Amino acid sequence: MILNFDTFHISYQIVFLFWLATQNGANGQESPPEVTKKPSFFNMNNVNELFNLEHLLDEFNGPRLCRVPGVTDMMTRYNETVKKSVNLSTNVPMKPFIAIESVYNAGRRTVTELVAHALGGVYSTNPPKIMQGFSTAFDGMFIRRKYYALSKYASSNLVRGARLFHPVVMEKYYYDQAVFIIAKTYIDTNLPPADDPIYDWPPDLLKPDLVFFLNYPDDPTTNLFTQKMVTLFRTMRDPPVVEIDAGHSVHIMANDIIHNINSALGTEYPLLSDHPREPPKK
Numbered sequence: 001m002i003l004n005f006d007t008f009h010i011s012y013q014i015v016f017l018f019w020l021a022t023q024n025g026a027n028g029q030e031s032p033p034e035v036t037k038k039p040s041f042f043n044m045n046n047v048n049e050l051f052n053l054e055h056l057l058d059e060f061n062g063p064r065l066c067r068v069p070g071v072t073d074m075m076t077r078y079n080e081t082v083k084k085s086v087n088l089s090t091n092v093p094m095k096p097f098i099a100i101e102s103v104y105n106a107g108r109r110t111v112t113e114l115v116a117h118a119l120g121g122v123y124s125t126n127p128p129k130i131m132q133g134f135s136t137a138f139d140g141m142f143i144r145r146k147y148y149a150l151s152k153y154a155s156s157n158l159v160r161g162a163r164l165f166h167p168v169v170m171e172k173y174y175y176d177q178a179v180f181i182i183a184k185t186y187i188d189t190n191l192p193p194a195d196d197p198i199y200d201w202p203p204d205l206l207k208p209d210l211v212f213f214l215n216y217p218d219d220p221t222t223n224l225f226t227q228k229m230v231t232l233f234r235t236m237r238d239p240p241v242v243e244i245d246a247g248h249s250v251h252i253m254a255n256d257i258i259h260n261i262n263s264a265l266g267t268e269y270p271l272l273s274d275h276p277r278e279p280p281k282k
Contacts, residue, residue: 003122003166004129046185047178051202056150070137077130078150081157088160095121095163096265097206099173100257101241102214103229107250111214112171114254119261119269121167126176127151128158148177156206174205175213175241179232183225191228194235201238210264212257213241 049055059065060075098115102108116123131151138144152174159168182191182198192198201207213233222230233241244256255271262269
């Protein structure tokens with residue numbers, strides 16, 4: 001049986017303040033109007049700013065967003081995940097936390113579930129079930145990106161509690177959103193160099209032990225945007241991704257992942273029976 005965590009209108013409007021034109025006392029001419037822009041929210045296209053829990057909580061609890069329909073309910077649910085992560089023992093060895101990513105939806109969930117089953121672990125996805133139901137309620141990319149970012153922190157809270165007892169295998173995590181945002185931001189320009197801080201993991205977000213990237217190598221049908229996302233996945237660091245050939249069956253992919261987990265973490269999780277790993281290429 002595969003475990004999961006359950007078993008254990010308003011668009012953003014930019015506000016400008018305008019100064020009224022004043023009369024020139026000497027010649028009666030109008031002076032040009034002066035425009036003062038009110039400080040905006042942090043840059044949602046900068047993943048280093050977006051993935052900052054303190055900033056996210058300040059905004060969702062602040063006067064501009066707290067009145068948006070659905071935000072109060074969302075924050076109540078987020079706070080429920082916080083309760084599951086407090087007062088946890090730090091002396092107990094933690095079970096592995098594995099993330100599985102891909103630019104393709106086909107097969108990703110099945111592979112994640114197969115790995116979770118083989119590890120006797122918890123399957124999870126993003127947003128976690130407790131945080132689901134808001135993607136269509138929140139109108140506009142501005143608030144949805146922040147909702148998805150906060151959902152990653154909710155997931156990390158749930159993982160902290162669950163991995164005391166079981167390995168956690170998560171379908172889509174931080175890289176899923178970060179890669180998409182960076183690719184969109186640099187759609188018409190070159191990507192930042194490999195040593196740019198944009199590739200750093202957020203310091204306040206729980207980091208997986210391993211991240212696997214299911215990918216079809218040299219797929220001739222891949223469009224330029226997807227190619228850019230693939231490049232970004234390969235550039236991400238700490239943790240770097242372990243690339244898995246998605247051209248194989250889901251069982252072979254799952255066994256490749258389990259083998260890599262055992263090799264990297266010194267574990268002895270069983271491979272899926274009757275489904276050997278793909279023999280190494282000569």
